[in-house]
Amino acid sequence: MPPRHLADLDPEARRAAVKELGLPEFRAKQLSTHYFGRLVRDVAEMTDLPAAAREKIGAELLPHLLTPVRELACDDGATRKALWRLHDNALVESVLMGYPDRVTACVSSQAGCGMACPFCATGQAGLTRNLSTAEIVDQVVYLAGVAASGAVAGSPPRLSRVVFMGMGEPLANYPRVIAAVRRLTSPAPDGLGLSQRHITVSTVGLVPAMRKLADEDLSVTLALSLHAPDDDLRDELVPVNQRWKVAEVLDAAWSYAARTGRRVSIEYAMIRDVNDQPWRADLLGRLLAGKLAHVNLIPLNPTPGSRWDASPKPVEREFVRRLRAAGISTTVRDTRGQEIDGACGQLAASTVDGAEAR
Numbered sequence: 001m002p003p004r005h006l007a008d009l010d011p012e013a014r015r016a017a018v019k020e021l022g023l024p025e026f027r028a029k030q031l032s033t034h035y036f037g038r039l040v041r042d043v044a045e046m047t048d049l050p051a052a053a054r055e056k057i058g059a060e061l062l063p064h065l066l067t068p069v070r071e072l073a074c075d076d077g078a079t080r081k082a083l084w085r086l087h088d089n090a091l092v093e094s095v096l097m098g099y100p101d102r103v104t105a106c107v108s109s110q111a112g113c114g115m116a117c118p119f120c121a122t123g124q125a126g127l128t129r130n131l132s133t134a135e136i137v138d139q140v141v142y143l144a145g146v147a148a149s150g151a152v153a154g155s156p157p158r159l160s161r162v163v164f165m166g167m168g169e170p171l172a173n174y175p176r177v178i179a180a181v182r183r184l185t186s187p188a189p190d191g192l193g194l195s196q197r198h199i200t201v202s203t204v205g206l207v208p209a210m211r212k213l214a215d216e217d218l219s220v221t222l223a224l225s226l227h228a229p230d231d232d233l234r235d236e237l238v239p240v241n242q243r244w245k246v247a248e249v250l251d252a253a254w255s256y257a258a259r260t261g262r263r264v265s266i267e268y269a270m271i272r273d274v275n276d277q278p279w280r281a282d283l284l285g286r287l288l289a290g291k292l293a294h295v296n297l298i299p300l301n302p303t304p305g306s307r308w309d310a311s312p313k314p315v316e317r318e319f320v321r322r323l324r325a326a327g328i329s330t331t332v333r334d335t336r337g338q339e340i341d342g343a344c345g346q347l348a349a350s351t352v353d354g355a356e357a358r
């Protein structure tokens with residue numbers, strides 16, 4: 001694990017930590033105001049701290065966790081991908097997406113991923129390690145700073161949403177992800193002050209963790225990566241289905257919806273001739289009918305070496321039509337960041353060294 005950072009700590013632990021450094025307690029709030037309130041991540045810029053204290057605080061509470069390797073932009077600057085090197089040389093990526101009415105950060109919760117979904121680039125290399133709470137939060141604070149600088153043309157300057165849809169399975173790094181959500185949603189200066197409803201935690205369907213999440217008293221949006229309505233196919237597309245079947249995972253989703261009153265987002269990557277048949281749309285419609293659910297279809301983003309392709313548009317339209325006819329609210333996600341390998345399922349930072357050497 002990386003060194004301890006302010007963002008790992010709740011406000012009480014921050015006060016204890018500054019006291020341990022021999023500093024007065026009010027420094028904790030001052031640091032939090034800089035970091036969460038003003039998005040200042042570097043202690044050198046906190047010039048209202050006495051110079052001697054600054055050095056100590058930098059080393060003990062604000063170590064550099066994320067070293068930028070490179071940043072890429074596309075979609076006329078509305079999509080930006082940042083590649084980071086962590087203290088142990090693990091690589092992760094984050095994506096910032098600007099829309100006319102909002103700015104969304106897509107963050108990684110693990111370096112790599114152990115879930116091995118065959119259509120996802122991150123899944124191919126396996127899991128390197130869990131990220132710490134601060135490594136997650138710092139991605140968001142950095143991206144919020146980019147948004148605040150006005151770099152995302154045509155979008156508001158305030159980052160308003162965070163989706164845990166970058167690298168990793170957030171519910172496999174449960175305590176750190178939950179702590180990160182608390183930092184993101186605590187009012188400033190304790191945290192970033194984002195709305196819980198504007199945080200989306202996306203999962204392959206780790207049923208016990210989904211049930212635990214329902215007990216956290218957090219009204220975050222839960223996204224479930226379903227991708228197939230039948231166990232035969234889902235066993236292949238989302239291997240964890242061999243452990244928790246479609247019926248169980250949907251049951252956990254409906255419990256979450258009942259507990260929180262929040263509509264669950266059902267994610268479904270449209271893969272040509274694999275999961276896009278009309279009968280699968282109808283089966284999905286029957287599974288979701290009358291439930292607090294929304295279907296988000298994702299045109300498959302091609303990953304290197306994959307034998308799979310996105311569904312043709314007419315096939316996608318028919319799938320949407322059938323779901324809607326069954327009364328299911330359905331949208332097709334716009335594909336952002338495809339040409340910078342920053343789209344869903346394309347984050348595979350571990351391959352970048354080779355790319356850089358080219």
Ligand code: SAH
Nearest residue numbers: 120165168169202203225267300301344345
């Ligand atoms: N592990 C979590 C979150 C990360 S992926 C999860 O699986 O939900 C975020 C979303 O992108 C998931 O729905 C995932 O299935 C989807 N995805 C992965 N690879 C993709 C690809 N190549 N094209 C489109 N969507 C993909």
